[in-house]
Amino acid sequence: MTDLIEIKGVTHAYKTPNGPLPVLDNLTLSVPEGEFAAVVGPSGCGKSTLTRLVAGLMKPDTGEVWLHGERVKSPRKTVGMAFQNPVMLEWRTILQNVILPLEIVAPSMSQPDRKARAMELLQLVGLDGFQDKRPSELSGGMRQRASLCRAIVHKPDVLIMDEPFGALDAFTREDLWQTMHALRAKEPFTAVLITHDLRESVYLGDQVIVLSGRPATTQFVLDVDYPGGAGLRQLEGLYTPECAAMLATLREQIQIAQGRQPGPAVH
Ligand SMILES: Nc1ncnc2c1ncn2[C@@H]1O[C@H](COP(=O)(O)OP(=O)(O)OP(=O)(O)O)[C@@H](O)[C@H]1O
Numbered sequence: 285m286t287d288l289i290e291i292k293g294v295t296h297a298y299k300t301p302n303g304p305l306p307v308l309d310n311l312t313l314s315v316p317e318g319e320f321a322a323v324v325g326p327s328g329c330g331k332s333t334l335t336r337l338v339a340g341l342m343k344p345d346t347g348e349v350w351l352h353g354e355r356v357k358s359p360r361k362t363v364g365m366a367f368q369n370p371v372m373l374e375w376r377t378i379l380q381n382v383i384l385p386l387e388i389v390a391p392s393m394s395q396p397d398r399k400a401r402a403m404e405l406l407q408l409v410g411l412d413g414f415q416d417k418r419p420s421e422l423s424g425g426m427r428q429r430a431s432l433c434r435a436i437v438h439k440p441d442v443l444i445m446d447e448p449f450g451a452l453d454a455f456t457r458e459d460l461w462q463t464m465h466a467l468r469a470k471e472p473f474t475a476v477l478i479t480h481d482l483r484e485s486v487y488l489g490d491q492v493i494v495l496s497g498r499p500a501t502t503q504f505v506l507d508v509d510y511p512g513g514a515g516l517r518q519l520e521g522l523y524t525p526e527c528a529a530m531l532a533t534l535r536e537q538i539q540i541a542q543g544r545q546p547g548p549a550v551h
């Protein structure tokens with residue numbers, strides 16, 4: 285399998301009034317095509333910075349970012365993005381919001397085709413019937429579902445998500461995790477998910493990358509062997525000894541990243 289995302293020895297510092305703030309330090313990681321990489325790390329270590337580099341919104345001081353064998357030097361159309369607080373245009377309906385990326389990257393696509401493509405995704409995430417509502421008429425979970433549709437409507441090579449489920453309650457979040465698997469089963473994409481939730485990282489990730497404290501480097505990579513084998517992952521798998529062991533490993537790694545000694549688990 286080829287690596288779709290390759291980050292090679294990336295080092296970056298922000299210029300601040302108090303001098304340079306080193307954020308990424310010789311960071312290297314790769315995500316094979318079709319894989320889902322979850323990235324966890326201490327708050328403020330540089331995770332969002334990493335997403336901006338992959339999307340081409342920023343250039344690193346040194347090192348290289350490659351997507352699909354091409355060096356990233358400017359913003360990429362082939363990247364879809366979703367954030368914690370989905371930014372939706374209130375003067376557009378949900379359908380019109382989801383169609384927006386197609387208007388930008390596929391101007392020659394006919395309006396009926398755009399609508400059909402958006403409706404296909406809205407149906408998949410359980411939002412058919414809501415396409416004519418305004419964003420403010422939807423719940424937070426529904427808005428995030430629509431935002432995921434918008435992020436993949438133009439079939440990007442890579443979906444980058446920065447804590448997309450962080451603002452949702454626990455049950456809605458679990459629903460969205462399942463939606464995520466359903467979307468991937470329908471149209472496989474390569475994904476990078478930034479999260480603070482270790483269970484989320486294990487349930488969704490094929491690999492979980494633990495970043496060190498700032499300046500961040502790749503501290504640890506866990507290959508997820510989710511109980512139940514191939515096929516759609518079941519939430520119940522999270523309560524198995526195999527998952528408990530993976531979560532304990534990750535928790536220990538986060539504590540190391542935070543510069544603390546690992547201690548007994550608190551549930
Ligand atoms: N544009 C900027 N200019 C200067 N400093 C910045 C800029 N953006 C981020 N920083 C600083 O860089 C560090 C890393 O920021 P970043 O947002 O990448 O962290 P993060 O891991 O996403 O944090 P969180 O977990 O809180 O979302 C932080 O200390 C932040 O204050």
Ligand SMILES: [Mg+2]
Pocket residue numbers: 331332333446
């Ligand atoms: Mg962040």
